[in-house]
Amino acid sequence: xxxxxxxxGKAVFESIFGDKAAQTEAMLYALSPELARLGIDFPxxxxxxxxxxxxxxxxxxxxxxxxxxxxxxPQLKIHLYAALNVxxxxxxxxxxILQLIVYVGMPKVINAMTVLKEVRDEMNEx
Amino acid sequence: xxxxxxxxGKAVFESIFGDKAAQTEAMLYALSPELARLGIDFPxxxxxxxxxxxxxxxxxxxxxxxxxxxxxxPQLKIHLYAALNVxxxxxxxxxxILQLIVYVGMPKVINAMTVLKEVRDEMNEx
Amino acid sequence: xxxxxxxxGKAVFESIFGDKAAQTEAMLYALSPELARLGIDFPxxxxxxxxxxxxxxxxxxxxxxxxxxxxxxPQLKIHLYAALNVxxxxxxxxxxILQLIVYVGMPKVINAMTVLKEVRDEMNEx
Amino acid sequence: xxxxxxxxGKAVFESIFGDKAAQTEAMLYALSPELARLGIDFPxxxxxxxxxxxxxxxxxxxxxxxxxxxxxxPQLKIHLYAALNVxxxxxxxxxxILQLIVYVGMPKVINAMTVLKEVRDEMNEx
Amino acid sequence: xxxxxxxxGKAVFESIFGDKAAQTEAMLYALSPELARLGIDFPxxxxxxxxxxxxxxxxxxxxxxxxxxxxxxPQLKIHLYAALNVxxxxxxxxxxILQLIVYVGMPKVINAMTVLKEVRDEMNEx
Amino acid sequence: xxxxxxxxGKAVFESIFGDKAAQTEAMLYALSPELARLGIDFPxxxxxxxxxxxxxxxxxxxxxxxxxxxxxxPQLKIHLYAALNVxxxxxxxxxxILQLIVYVGMPKVINAMTVLKEVRDEMNEx
Numbered sequence: 059x060x061x062x063x064x065x066x067g068k069a070v071f072e073s074i075f076g077d078k079a080a081q082t083e084a085m086l087y088a089l090s091p092e093l094a095r096l097g098i099d100f101p102x103x104x105x106x107x108x109x110x111x112x113x114x115x116x117x118x119x120x121x122x123x124x125x126x127x128x129x130x131x132p133q134l135k136i137h138l139y140a141a142l143n144v145x146x147x148x149x150x151x152x153x154x155i156l157q158l159i160v161y162v163g164m165p166k167v168i169n170a171m172t173v174l175k176e177v178r179d180e181m182n183e184x
Numbered sequence: 185x186x187x188x189x190x191x192x193g194k195a196v197f198e199s200i201f202g203d204k205a206a207q208t209e210a211m212l213y214a215l216s217p218e219l220a221r222l223g224i225d226f227p228x229x230x231x232x233x234x235x236x237x238x239x240x241x242x243x244x245x246x247x248x249x250x251x252x253x254x255x256x257x258p259q260l261k262i263h264l265y266a267a268l269n270v271x272x273x274x275x276x277x278x279x280x281i282l283q284l285i286v287y288v289g290m291p292k293v294i295n296a297m298t299v300l301k302e303v304r305d306e307m308n309e310x
Numbered sequence: 311x312x313x314x315x316x317x318x319g320k321a322v323f324e325s326i327f328g329d330k331a332a333q334t335e336a337m338l339y340a341l342s343p344e345l346a347r348l349g350i351d352f353p354x355x356x357x358x359x360x361x362x363x364x365x366x367x368x369x370x371x372x373x374x375x376x377x378x379x380x381x382x383x384p385q386l387k388i389h390l391y392a393a394l395n396v397x398x399x400x401x402x403x404x405x406x407i408l409q410l411i412v413y414v415g416m417p418k419v420i421n422a423m424t425v426l427k428e429v430r431d432e433m434n435e436x
Numbered sequence: 437x438x439x440x441x442x443x444x445g446k447a448v449f450e451s452i453f454g455d456k457a458a459q460t461e462a463m464l465y466a467l468s469p470e471l472a473r474l475g476i477d478f479p480x481x482x483x484x485x486x487x488x489x490x491x492x493x494x495x496x497x498x499x500x501x502x503x504x505x506x507x508x509x510p511q512l513k514i515h516l517y518a519a520l521n522v523x524x525x526x527x528x529x530x531x532x533i534l535q536l537i538v539y540v541g542m543p544k545v546i547n548a549m550t551v552l553k554e555v556r557d558e559m560n561e562x
Numbered sequence: 563x564x565x566x567x568x569x570x571g572k573a574v575f576e577s578i579f580g581d582k583a584a585q586t587e588a589m590l591y592a593l594s595p596e597l598a599r600l601g602i603d604f605p606x607x608x609x610x611x612x613x614x615x616x617x618x619x620x621x622x623x624x625x626x627x628x629x630x631x632x633x634x635x636p637q638l639k640i641h642l643y644a645a646l647n648v649x650x651x652x653x654x655x656x657x658x659i660l661q662l663i664v665y666v667g668m669p670k671v672i673n674a675m676t677v678l679k680e681v682r683d684e685m686n687e688x
Numbered sequence: 689x690x691x692x693x694x695x696x697g698k699a700v701f702e703s704i705f706g707d708k709a710a711q712t713e714a715m716l717y718a719l720s721p722e723l724a725r726l727g728i729d730f731p732x733x734x735x736x737x738x739x740x741x742x743x744x745x746x747x748x749x750x751x752x753x754x755x756x757x758x759x760x761x762p763q764l765k766i767h768l769y770a771a772l773n774v775x776x777x778x779x780x781x782x783x784x785i786l787q788l789i790v791y792v793g794m795p796k797v798i799n800a801m802t803v804l805k806e807v808r809d810e811m812n813e814x
Contacts, residue, residue: 086672086681089672089675089676089678089679090208090541090656090660090675092656092660093660093671093675094253094670096660096663096668096734097562097668097672100286100663100730101271101668102284103221104726105282105285105286106283107280108279111193111275111276111279112275112276112279112280112283115242116241116242116245116280117242117250117280117283118245118247119242119245119246120245120249120280120283120284121249121287122246122282123247123249123670124248124250124252124253124288125282125287126250127188127249127253127634128253128287128288128633128669128670129252129506129507129508130669130670130673132408132672132673132676133668133669133673135671136220138266143419145384149237149238150237150238150242152244152464152468152470153231153237153238154232154236154238154242155469156247156468156470156474157231157232157246157247157267158246159231159415159478160226160227160231160249160415160416161247161250161251161254161415161416162250162414162415163410163411163413163414163509164412164413164474164479165413165414165503165506165510166506166508167471167477167511168464168467168510168511169511170470170609171467171468171471171508172303172467175466175467180550181477183651184451210421210766212420215420215423215424215426215427216404216405216407216408216423219408219419219420219423222408222411222416222482223416223420225417226411226478228717230412230474251417254381254417254418255381255758255759255760256381256418256421258417258418258420258421258424259421260414261739268432271801278722281728282720282722282723283665284667285726285730286667286668287664287667287668287669288666288667289662289664289665289666289667290664290665290726290727290731291665291755291758291762291763292758292760293723294719294723294727294762295714295760295762295763297723297724298719299721300719301718301719303699335491336529338798340805341798341801341802341804341805342782342786342801344503344782344786345786345797348608348786348789349486349798350537351793352604352789353538353794354494356600357531357534357537357538358535359691363527363528363531364527364528364531364532364535368493368494368528368532369535371494371498371501372497372498372500372501372532372535372536373535373539374498374500374541375497375498375499375501375505376501376502376504376505376536376540377501377539377795379501379502379505379506380505380539380540380795380796381484381759382759382795382796384795384802385788385794385795385798385799386797387689394515395773399713400490401489401490402490402494405483405486405489405490405497405512406490406494406495408483409484409490409495409498409499410498410502411483412478412479412483413502413503413506414506415500423551428749441621509632509634523565526750530594530596534594534596534597534600536793537600537604538793538794539793539794539795540792541788541789541790541791541792541793542600542601542605542637542790542791543629543634543636543637543791544632545597546590546593546597546601546636546637546638547634547637549593549594549597550593550636552593553592553593553626553790599803605790606787608788609783609786609787609790610787612783615779615780615781615783616779616783616784616787619746620745620746620780621784621787623746623749623750623753624749624750624752624753624784624787624788625753625791626750627750627751627753627754627757628753628754628756628757628788628791629791629794630754631714631753631754631758632757632791632792640714648784651726653741653742654741654742654746657738657741658742658746658750660735661735661736661742661747661750661751662750662754664730664731664735664737665754665755665758666749666754666758668751684802688810
């Protein structure tokens, strides 16, 4: 069974979120220190850390899919940045979103594309 | 822009579903001929056909994620077979399901694992 | 403002559910007498009773749409019978379900068509 | 079986959305040209085009119901305009929303009424 | 069986919502007078009024749980104030939200904590 | 910050699930050993263990609420037994379910009452 230490969770989180890691952690901590601990240690130490079993690009596509299905748009935006950071291309991400027309219909896909456009625009500005 | 013909949709569907394709199409047709046409042509001709833009393994993982999030268990079962057929391993699929504990919580993940076990058992029997 | 009495709720319920009314009410009462009271009086006295403001066929199509979207299949089955009873045709119902491919995707629509087929089969048997 | 051409989808879309059609299409195209093609051709060519099988007023009520159930508010706003454009009255729309108290509870109905009020206010202003 | 009169519903509503009651009722009335009647009389007269059968603190925790699960954030904010007003502490509310990581995953819990922070900040300001 | 050890999670789990604990853990383990570890250690060690901050009866009501809202019926059944085991009465549980008519509508509440009846019948048999 894979070992997990708090340090591994944070390190994995930082490698996936890149330059968005610090502000994401700060945002969580400002809401609740407990939430920050649980929100970094558990997901990234228990799951994303096992990139040898399932690679990070696949993991981020899986996460994008569930976030779009749930309509949790703030988290979608954060993970669009993460997906790009681990090597997904804009084309792959757009294909992933469009495919969800089959599974969740047009409304959520349109809303997801709106968030993707925000990310594109932000990246073009700076 | 990618071209799409009805023949492409059905061919892609058959390559992804393998030996489950015929019974799946028959099941759809028995419900509604319109549903069978729309259910094969649109998803597989418009989306899965573009495996050059996003590969089939990634596409199936995206589909598993949304089906588990939605709790649509009959379709999850069908796509577990499809995911295996396009090259996802049981380890990768199990990792994908476990990762969703972070995003949808334990209940849906337990129910998804129950469907995966059905697939494993069926494959062991024959 | 529209008036509502308990008697109106039950009478409207019975006119919409036809020969399925008695067994539906009995089913609710067996679960919880409170549930039966709330489940007949409120929906049918407060809403369906106002068929002069929005007709019963429209009301049943609205109900079918939300039940399919939610995936609450036992209630979908009951309301498929109700929709037929108030004058919706099988063609209209099938069109309503198929249209939801655009809004909820294929999985829930396939599951809805499965319930519709059960209703068709039951009606053909007796 | 009904025939479908891209022109039919766009023509149906324009007749339903009236003076909101151009801006809606432009909004989709700005997000993704693929999305605009899929978002107009498929829904309106494959489904809304068959208004002989299920009329447009019924179709819009079905759409309002699923959008409220899903909580996809931007699309609800667009379709409130569409529902009015195809002949639904404010009274019918309000009755449709209120009826959903029975099926989705108060929160989503309150949020839907908030969107309806936005539409009313916009229409009163100009 | 418990008796219910319109006056009981409004009185219970006012006792639970405290100084937020008037503005909440006004908000509902501005959307739709029918909605205001149904939104106060039914929930508070039929359910919250029976605080002898299930106490108000428990009732508000149950309501917080479903609102977070549904992602209906405007109503969550209102009920966070109500929960505090009927005697839930910030610690209890935070524990309730964190527990939902197990059942709905991190995204909705983060969004819920964001709403809780808004309430804290508003209460600190005045 | 509260400490957590694997032993605490399992002990809390066993105290809450009583005579259903062994079979529940066995069921999870049969699906996936990883799932059993994550499904007992994390929820019960990180959350339910803090019954000094939020009591177990409240915690189970919160859990019932989210499970009914999500429609995850197998887990609802398990937690109905757990709720009774930690001291919730049938009256309190029934009131909790009925209150959700306000927040999720009738369909899910009827389905929840159906599961409650199963539990009642099983308890009456032995």
